[in-house]
Amino acid sequence: MGDYYVPAKYLLNKIVAADILVAPLITAKTIELGSKYSPDFVCTPFKYTLGTMIEALDEGANILIQFGGGCRYGYYSELQEQILKDLGYKFELLNLVTNGKANIKRIYKMIKRIDKKFNIFKGLYYLFITIKMVKYMDKIDDYIRKNIGFEINKGSFSNLKQEMLEKFTLVNNPFSLYILYKKYFNKFKKIKINKPKDCLKVGIIGELYTLMEPFSNYYLEKELAAYNIELKRFTNVTYLLLKFKKINKKALKKSKKYMKYQFSADASSNVYWTKYLCDKKYDGIIHIKSSFCTPEIGVMPILDKIANENNVPLIHFSFDANTSEVGIKTRLEAFYDMIEMRRK
Amino acid sequence: MFSNIICLGDDMKVGLPKGLYYYYCQKWVYFFNELNVEVISYDTTKEIIELGNEIANSEMCLSMKIFLGHIKYLIDKCDYILIPNLHYDKKNQMCANFNCLYDLVNNFFNVKLLTFDNAKEIKNYLKIGKELGFNTKQIKKAYSIANIKYNKNLKKLKIENINKLNSINKKILLVGHSYNIRDKYLGEVIDLFKKFNVDIIYSDLFDDDYYFYLSKDLYWKYSKVNVSSVIYCKEQVDGIVFFTTFPCGLDSLVNELVMRKIDKPYLNLVIDDLDSLAGMETRIESFVDILEQN
Numbered sequence: 001m002g003d004y005y006v007p008a009k010y011l012l013n014k015i016v017a018a019d020i021l022v023a024p025l026i027t028a029k030t031i032e033l034g035s036k037y038s039p040d041f042v043c044t045p046f047k048y049t050l051g052t053m054i055e056a057l058d059e060g061a062n063i064l065i066q067f068g069g070g071c072r073y074g075y076y077s078e079l080q081e082q083i084l085k086d087l088g089y090k091f092e093l094l095n096l097v098t099n100g101k102a103n104i105k106r107i108y109k110m111i112k113r114i115d116k117k118f119n120i121f122k123g124l125y126y127l128f129i130t131i132k133m134v135k136y137m138d139k140i141d142d143y144i145r146k147n148i149g150f151e152i153n154k155g156s157f158s159n160l161k162q163e164m165l166e167k168f169t170l171v172n173n174p175f176s177l178y179i180l181y182k183k184y185f186n187k188f189k190k191i192k193i194n195k196p197k198d199c200l201k202v203g204i205i206g207e208l209y210t211l212m213e214p215f216s217n218y219y220l221e222k223e224l225a226a227y228n229i230e231l232k233r234f235t236n237v238t239y240l241l242l243k244f245k246k247i248n249k250k251a252l253k254k255s256k257k258y259m260k261y262q263f264s265a266d267a268s269s270n271v272y273w274t275k276y277l278c279d280k281k282y283d284g285i286i287h288i289k290s291s292f293c294t295p296e297i298g299v300m301p302i303l304d305k306i307a308n309e310n311n312v313p314l315i316h317f318s319f320d321a322n323t324s325e326v327g328i329k330t331r332l333e334a335f336y337d338m339i340e341m342r343r344k
Numbered sequence: 345m346f347s348n349i350i351c352l353g354d355d356m357k358v359g360l361p362k363g364l365y366y367y368y369c370q371k372w373v374y375f376f377n378e379l380n381v382e383v384i385s386y387d388t389t390k391e392i393i394e395l396g397n398e399i400a401n402s403e404m405c406l407s408m409k410i411f412l413g414h415i416k417y418l419i420d421k422c423d424y425i426l427i428p429n430l431h432y433d434k435k436n437q438m439c440a441n442f443n444c445l446y447d448l449v450n451n452f453f454n455v456k457l458l459t460f461d462n463a464k465e466i467k468n469y470l471k472i473g474k475e476l477g478f479n480t481k482q483i484k485k486a487y488s489i490a491n492i493k494y495n496k497n498l499k500k501l502k503i504e505n506i507n508k509l510n511s512i513n514k515k516i517l518l519v520g521h522s523y524n525i526r527d528k529y530l531g532e533v534i535d536l537f538k539k540f541n542v543d544i545i546y547s548d549l550f551d552d553d554y555y556f557y558l559s560k561d562l563y564w565k566y567s568k569v570n571v572s573s574v575i576y577c578k579e580q581v582d583g584i585v586f587f588t589t590f591p592c593g594l595d596s597l598v599n600e601l602v603m604r605k606i607d608k609p610y611l612n613l614v615i616d617d618l619d620s621l622a623g624m625e626t627r628i629e630s631f632v633d634i635l636e637q638n
Contacts, residue, residue, distance in 0.1 A: 075597050
């Protein structure tokens with residue numbers, strides 16, 4: 001998912017004595033493979049992950065790791081395992097989250113099976129560093145998203161980020177990680193930008209996989225940045241790992257008018273964020289999801305209602321494995337034209 | 345304090361839309377009957393589905409559209425509508441749609457709603473009963489009677505259902521959620537089986553005791569029941585029919601897994617808008633033919 005393979009690879013490299021194979025980047029072929037063997041109407045992340053798994057197995061992986069939780073995500077691994085076994089692959093699939101819970105004892109046993117020398121204290125120490133790393137990455141990403149639309153030299157942000165990620169993987173203790181983070185944050189701040197004070201601001205909300213995997217939303221963020229728009233996105237791994245419960249509680253409190261009960265997965269946070277973006281006078285909201293995403297479909301009418309009441313334009317994008325990129329671009333262009341005209 | 349209590353005549357009406365949770369809240373029907381509260385619910389018709397189509401989001405599943413259609417149809421016909429937020433623990437979850445029903449209706453329809461969160465069962469009854477203006481004694485009495493009647497009826501149905509396994513006719517296990525296979529309108533498809541000499545065993549009348557033979561991670565309460573029924577009946581039935589509405593989130597994964605793991609003839613019926621039964625009829629006919637040849 002996006003750049004998050006870097007911390008994940010870092011963690012595994014440090015704690016397990018096994019070859020870590022980073023799954024190849026998602027391409028059109030991945031999706032084709034995934035959709036070919038998937039059931040008809042599963043949500044799109046299933047197809048993407050299945051396609052990636054097949055490609056990784058073809059490259060010689062024999063242990064796959066899958067997360068789960070929330071809505072349908074939690075049940076992915078079991079069916080994917082069955083599908084891949086029916087295809088004749090031999091492998092082991094480790095599901096870290098079962099029944100919506102990450103059972104530490106179970107995970108410990110799993111890792112122990114891969115690597116007998118595994119040391120739990122070492123593991124926890126590097127887990128701590130990894131979580132810190134993800135946190136810093138998300139903070140920097142937030143900054144990038146705000147400013148990338150206004151960079152003077154094209155590509156300066158993404159180049160620097162690549163450099164930073166490479167440096168991050170060499171870190172061995174939390175302190176040096178912090179120093180690196182500060183150093184690069186200053187570098188990012190020094191990048192020349194040409195940002196007007198009243199630039200257009202757009203918030204992006206939606207379902208987590210489609211948001212975080214840039215290929216699955218056809219690089220929507222890049223597309224938007226090209227229009228000189230300041231972006232705000234809430235969903236990131238920090239939110240998923242650390243703030244999920246807190247934000248869900250906050251959401252129930254702050255948007256009592258629209259919801260009484262907690263929805264599953266990210267749906268209730270999305271209601272809260274829509275409200276937040278409306279209150280902060282953003283120019284537009286983009287709601288993206290994979291098709292057939294049940295929790296998001298349920299709250300879409302509520303999001304529409306909030307946006308209508310606050311007079312903020314909201315557009316829905318639903319991504320499937322075979323959505324055409326041109327169609328998305330046209331709609332995005334029209335949306336941009338519309339929010340720009342509203343400004344005037 | 346007393347101003348909150350509403351004085352009610354005998355003609356109080358509570359609407360219970362016949363979709364989704366209706367089939368899991370059967371006890372409430374008995375409960376309201378005990379309290380002399382009129383329960384209003386209609387069978388699904390073509391008109392109701394069209395009403396639902398008007399307001400529903402295009403990607404919602406057919407069962408959800410039916411539910412919304414029911415709400416719209418009920419709105420000016422009753423004083424209250426009962427919409428619970430059914431959810432259990434992490435190992436027994438409901439479909440994500442069940443969690444947003446109350447808020448969807450509350451945001452878009454102007455109607456008084458009765459609602460409860462699944463805490464302890466008796467507490468829910470006390471809460472709703474008090475909102476309707478009854479006292480604790482009445483509620484507890486009604487609840488216990490409803491409980492007995494409901495359990496008795498359920499037991500009878502379960503025994504009837506399991507006894508069908510011993511019949512000499514061809515036997516088919518119908519796997520689906522209660523709100524699909526018990527629905528009057530969608531049920532027209534199931535009625536097609538009645539032309540042939542087959543017995544239909546319903547999957548929703550089993551317990552969730554056996555699911556882990558087939559799937560360890562499964563965490564949906566009513567999918568567990570369905571999977572258990574497959575495990576239980578696998579040897580005795582001649583064929584299995586999966587009955588799903590398009591695009592059901594749970595069934596898309598669970599049914600696929602079950603289909604891959606069993607070696608029985610099966611038929612996967614996925615229903616979108618039911619415009620003509622002719623196509624279904626052909627498929628069912630050929631499926632029954634296969635069973636008879638086996």
